[in-house]
Amino acid sequence: MYKRVLLKLSGEVLSGEGEKGFNIDKIIYLIDELKSVLEYGTNIGIVIGAGNLFRGREMKELSPTIADQIGMLGTVINALYLKDLFEKHGLRTVVVSQVTSLPSIRPIHYDDINLYFDAGYLVIFAGGTSNPFFTTDTAAALRAVEMKADILIKGTKVSGIFDKDPKKYEDAIKFDKLTFDEAIEKELKIMDTEAFSICRRYNMKILVMDFFKKGNLLRAIREENVGTLVVPK
Template identity: 75%
Template sequence: MYKRVLLKLSGEVLSGEAQKGFSEEHVNYLIKEIKSVSEYGVKLGIVIGAGNLFRGRDFEGLRPTISDQIGMLGTVINALYLKDRFENEGIKTVVVSQIVTLPSVKLINYDDIDLYFDAGYIVIFAGGTSNPFFTTDTGAALRAVEMKAELLIKGTKVSGIYDKDPKIYNDAVKYNVITYDEAIEKNLKIMDTEAFSICKRYQMKILVMNFFEDNNLLRAIRGENVGTLVIPSK
């Protein structure tokens, strides 16, 4: 069983695919999945996107430096929303970020991350990389390395990494295991190249899996055969 994990979730996990806002059904499902692993004492970091609110590219006519800041603020909105929903369910949660000063958001201080984990808190890293032109996948890769995770799980709406986008191509073939180099060379667009490169440099194992399948998160953390594993070499 993995003991230290960074979970990257797209904002759409909160709204449902191609939807906006917060869907009670989806948020309850997310709470159930997180509860199932928090009971095992897993030290869990979460990076949440903002696709349910806005992505930088949604704002036509705005400069990316501005629209991406709006996108990053969206990840803080989601993080605070989740903190409150989690805490209502007895899941202790702290939100950390470098981009905002708000009473319920703590400035990231890496000396404190272990204290939070040891005290049984889930840590939500909000604000992506803190820079425009990046995505929360890249933020997740950075935070996974910084929190010394054993595994970065990307919970998404497809079952793993395929040789091409399975939402477009019916004949796409899924990989069980793939190397960072293959993922980058084949330009498999499930994660940004930047995210793959950071994980490659620091040998951060990645698991891409369908978050919307019941108990998949727990199965992934138990090391069961779900999704696609990205590793240094086969």
């Protein structure tokens, strides 16, 4: 069973696939999934996306740097929204970020992150990498390495990594396991090359799995066969 996990969640986990904003039923679902693993004492850090609010690349009327800053602020909005609802449902949560100074957000300090985990807090990393031109997948890779996670789990709307986008091609074939070299060479667009390459450099395993299937998070953390695992060799 994994003891320390970085969970990357697409913004659409908060809204529902193809939807915008927040869907409270989806958030209650997320809370239940998290509770089922927290009772085993697993430390969980979350990197949240912002696809339910803003994606830089979708705001074509704006300059890319401004659009991406708005996207990063979207992750901060999501983090604060989650923190409040998590706490109302009994999950102690701290939001850390370097991109903005607000009374409910703390700066990222490695020593403090260990203290938060030791005290049983969930840690939400908001603000992506703090830089435009990146995505929250790359932020997840960085934070997973920084927090010395056992694994980076990407919870998304597809059941794993396929040889091509399964939302576009019905005959796409799922991989059970891949190496980082294969994932990068095959240009499988489930995650950015930057994210794969950081994980390859620091031997950070990645699991991509369907977050909308009930019980999958616990199965993943128990190291059961779910989704697609990306490993060094």
